[in-house]
Amino acid sequence: MRRPPAVMVAVVVHRQHVPLKNKQKRDNQPMTQTIHMALAGNPNAGKTTLFNTLTGSRQHVGNYPGITVDYKEGFFTHKNQEINLTDLPGTYSLTAYSVEEVVTRDYLVNEKPQVVINIIDASNLERNLYLTTQFLELGCPLVIALNMIDVAKDRGIAINPEKLAVLLGVPVAPIIARSGKGTDILIDQAVGQSGQQWQPRDISYGEDLDAAIMDMIALITEEKFLTGIYPPRFTAIKYLEHDDQMLKKGQQENSLTADILEEKVTQVSDHLLKTMDAYPEAIIADHRYGFIKSILRQGVQTQNFDTDRLYTSDKIDKVLTNRLLGPVFMCLVLFGLYQLTFSWSEIPVSWLESFFGWLGSQAETLLPDGPVKSMLISGVIHGMGGVLGFVPLIMFMFLGIAILEDSGYLARVAFMMDRIFRIFGLHGSSVMPFIISGGIAGGCAVPGVMATRTLRSPKERLATILTVPFMNCGAKVPVIALLIGAFFSENKAMYMFLFTLISWVVALLAAKFLRLTVLKGPATPFVMELPPYRFPTLQGLAIHTWERTWQYIKKAGTVILGISILLWAMMSYPELSAARKADFEQQRQLISVAVSPAILAESSSKSDAVSEEALTLRQKISLINRQESEQALRHSLAGKVGLTLEPISTLAGFEWRTNIALVGGFAAKEVIISTLGTAYSMGDVKADASDSLGQRLTTDPNWNKVVAVSALIFIMFYAPCFVTVVCIAKEAGHWGWSLFSISFNTIFAFLLATAVYQIGIRIG
Amino acid sequence: MNFRKFHRKCACLADKVRSCVPQPPCHGHGHAHIAPLSESCRSGRLRICKITGDRKLCARMASLGVYPGEEAELLCPENGAQCLLKLQGTTLSLDSHTTKNILVTEI
Numbered sequence A: 001m002r003r004p005p006a007v008m009v010a011v012v013v014h015r016q017h018v019p020l021k022n023k024q025k026r027d028n029q030p031m032t033q034t035i036h037m038a039l040a041g042n043p044n045a046g047k048t049t050l051f052n053t054l055t056g057s058r059q060h061v062g063n064y065p066g067i068t069v070d071y072k073e074g075f076f077t078h079k080n081q082e083i084n085l086t087d088l089p090g091t092y093s094l095t096a097y098s099v100e101e102v103v104t105r106d107y108l109v110n111e112k113p114q115v116v117i118n119i120i121d122a123s124n125l126e127r128n129l130y131l132t133t134q135f136l137e138l139g140c141p142l143v144i145a146l147n148m149i150d151v152a153k154d155r156g157i158a159i160n161p162e163k164l165a166v167l168l169g170v171p172v173a174p175i176i177a178r179s180g181k182g183t184d185i186l187i188d189q190a191v192g193q194s195g196q197q198w199q200p201r202d203i204s205y206g207e208d209l210d211a212a213i214m215d216m217i218a219l220i221t222e223e224k225f226l227t228g229i230y231p232p233r234f235t236a237i238k239y240l241e242h243d244d245q246m247l248k249k250g251q252q253e254n255s256l257t258a259d260i261l262e263e264k265v266t267q268v269s270d271h272l273l274k275t276m277d278a279y280p281e282a283i284i285a286d287h288r289y290g291f292i293k294s295i296l297r298q299g300v301q302t303q304n305f306d307t308d309r310l311y312t313s314d315k316i317d318k319v320l321t322n323r324l325l326g327p328v329f330m331c332l333v334l335f336g337l338y339q340l341t342f343s344w345s346e347i348p349v350s351w352l353e354s355f356f357g358w359l360g361s362q363a364e365t366l367l368p369d370g371p372v373k374s375m376l377i378s379g380v381i382h383g384m385g386g387v388l389g390f391v392p393l394i395m396f397m398f399l400g401i402a403i404l405e406d407s408g409y410l411a412r413v414a415f416m417m418d419r420i421f422r423i424f425g426l427h428g429s430s431v432m433p434f435i436i437s438g439g440i441a442g443g444c445a446v447p448g449v450m451a452t453r454t455l456r457s458p459k460e461r462l463a464t465i466l467t468v469p470f471m472n473c474g475a476k477v478p479v480i481a482l483l484i485g486a487f488f489s490e491n492k493a494m495y496m497f498l499f500t501l502i503s504w505v506v507a508l509l510a511a512k513f514l515r516l517t518v519l520k521g522p523a524t525p526f527v528m529e530l531p532p533y534r535f536p537t538l539q540g541l542a543i544h545t546w547e548r549t550w551q552y553i554k555k556a557g558t559v560i561l562g563i564s565i566l567l568w569a570m571m572s573y574p575e576l577s578a579a580r581k582a583d584f585e586q587q588r589q590l591i592s593v594a595v596s597p598a599i600l601a602e603s604s605s606k607s608d609a610v611s612e613e614a615l616t617l618r619q620k621i622s623l624i625n626r627q628e629s630e631q632a633l634r635h636s637l638a639g640k641v642g643l644t645l646e647p648i649s650t651l652a653g654f655e656w657r658t659n660i661a662l663v664g665g666f667a668a669k670e671v672i673i674s675t676l677g678t679a680y681s682m683g684d685v686k687a688d689a690s691d692s693l694g695q696r697l698t699t700d701p702n703w704n705k706v707v708a709v710s711a712l713i714f715i716m717f718y719a720p721c722f723v724t725v726v727c728i729a730k731e732a733g734h735w736g737w738s739l740f741s742i743s744f745n746t747i748f749a750f751l752l753a754t755a756v757y758q759i760g761i762r763i764g
Numbered sequence B: 001m002n003f004r005k006f007h008r009k010c011a012c013l014a015d016k017v018r019s020c021v022p023q024p025p026c027h028g029h030g031h032a033h034i035a036p037l038s039e040s041c042r043s044g045r046l047r048i049c050k051i052t053g054d055r056k057l058c059a060r061m062a063s064l065g066v067y068p069g070e071e072a073e074l075l076c077p078e079n080g081a082q083c084l085l086k087l088q089g090t091t092l093s094l095d096s097h098t099t100k101n102i103l104v105t106e107i
């Protein structure tokens, strides 16, 4: 096999590519010399891991390609040198095929970082160097971070970094991003490179293409065509590679020159097609690999011991992605996750429940009567307590998901689900957004909607955006857990599994419906790199779990608290008229004066052991109290809304107090549980202040198993929360889709809930 | 430059396609044949001969390390649906549209 030799010719430095001093202008601090570095490399090579190690930040890392979709900046100091580091999305090439590639390339050419740190997965050197060849052609000052040398070593691959550095003409530092090993040297080298000018280096593409490239360079240099942005040779190569973005930019810059270049490219392409039956892209790729191979063969990479042909990862895959065994295993994993989540969280959840109960009864006895007391008990303690009480459950769920993600299993789930997703008009890349939104239970539709950016086809992307809110996000999980715990406590994990399945089935059917009606269009290819199985690190798991749990707590303490108090106010005001209040007071008086003062004193005492008469008195008074607070709630603004909706909502079995919670859920789904807590603690004076919401619901005559299922169905599928709605509008590019999502989901959920309720009560 | 000279210079690709052919027999037919990956009947080693179809696909596959001359291992043949292909240090999941356009030969 003939291979082009490793040729690399240093080319004259182009005036336009002198590193920009304008960074300082932008920062307005002309004297502090902050060095701007960028992290680039293949997806899943460990860029974000290194970014986090260096800057101490906590960007999301996952064993799944395409986790980072936008660039992030961070700062750190290395030996008194301030460094500004940017984490870029992973790309396989610098040709604009997808959003990530465009983001990365645009960043490099527009921002012109002083050094690019190219992270390379040492266990997969050849493929990773493909991108490196393009960085060399672009000419940015480059340092290679040879990451994952631990993995390479396990696979028996030995790499000689010095040799690689000499042959590529670029410093190479072996590192382990996870532990931070070798990063000091890497940054030393990067700082050393930062003074360098942009200097494109050439790779030979065979005589014919080289000749064509030379012709094009001559024209490009003469016309100063895009030379402010790209080196001429880079432009020529991208033209030959038929890079859409480059062609478009060229047309805008100077359509005359662009036409000549395109003409030239067509000529060359036709010629190559006729003679070799290959497009220029194929030949360019072939020469790049030839260049890489010739370097690797010069003693850069050696296989130390003959490992089995298949790595452990592949052997596991043979079983776990098997046509039959794979899905069975997937179901077992999910079921096991729920089982563990519920059993481990049961005790801490009950602790928190009794803690908030205790807090409620303390407030009840210690605080003076009045609106402040009512707000603290009904709005804050019951409202927020309902949400915070589920923190342990949410935490275990997040831990489980973090393990699945970091081990690499989620990527296999995407691989297996693609087959099913295709049937419903979705795409393999839709799987991850579904899981992020809560496909396993406990996620959030907002990052889920954003994760659809990895989808290329607009119609498939829209279908995904509109259906991911059906998943059980972290805010819905407490409601589901509460209702399951209250009405189906025998078999919690089973019911959780069942409701998760229902959410997937409904989402997929809705997607199919959309793809058959408003979003008709062809299916697009799905190609993905499966990451190797890795042992999750304790630190990584802890960070993931804590980050997501903290988000949940923070939201409960801020937004949800605010909405809870607002809803409490809406449920308390306008108050009953003075006349009505006086009326209730009079009723109490009437009963009280009818008994002897001794019994009156006995009944208002704290003791439980009281005489029969005192007990009857207590019950009578509490009945009046309950009637009063129920009247008050009915009279309030929220009560009126709930009552207005009741004639319709009873079709699905919801009474007016549930309606208040469901309306609150339009703002945020956590509000459902906090409002249920408030509504049922206000309208229910008989119950102890320490009773949990679950207990209240099971004893309420308006609630039973059928209502619980109907409510669950409605809550799972009705309008997405406000933040998601805004996000949908942003990502879909039109408010119409948000409105569609609100109305479509609500109507659909209501019809489904009604069907469930009507059938349920008839069966019994 | 004349056709012949061009062909000689860039013959590496053509070489590879040719070198795919005289390989050990496949399916007991007595001669090796080039077939789309989607038609591969069993898991095992194979060599990539050519990427056909859309020119974008060819370039995208190359950036993922799938290019003529490379050896790969088919992990789970799916006959039409998604399949797993192991190359060098990576495992790729490819769908039927893509596998139809990757011509391979078993080795």
Ligand SMILES: Nc1nc2c(ncn2[C@@H]2O[C@H](COP(=O)(O)OP(=O)(O)OP(=O)(O)O)[C@@H](O)[C@H]2O)c(=O)[nH]1
Pocket: A042, A043, A044, A045, A046, A047, A048, A049, A050, A060, A061, A062, A063, A064, A065, A066, A067, A068, A069, A089, A090, A091, A147, A148, A149, A150, A151, A175, A176, A177, A178, A179, A406, A534, A540
């Ligand atoms: N064994 C080992 N694993 C590593 C190392 N560096 C990173 N990882 C793991 O590799 C996986 C990918 O890491 P990320 O940092 O998310 O990769 P990325 O390059 O940012 O990926 P994208 O954002 O998807 O482009 C994670 O599971 C890391 O824990 C390393 O040096 N050794």
Ligand SMILES: [Mg+2]
Pocket: A047, A048, A049, A060, A061, A067, A068, A090
């Ligand atoms: Mg990343």
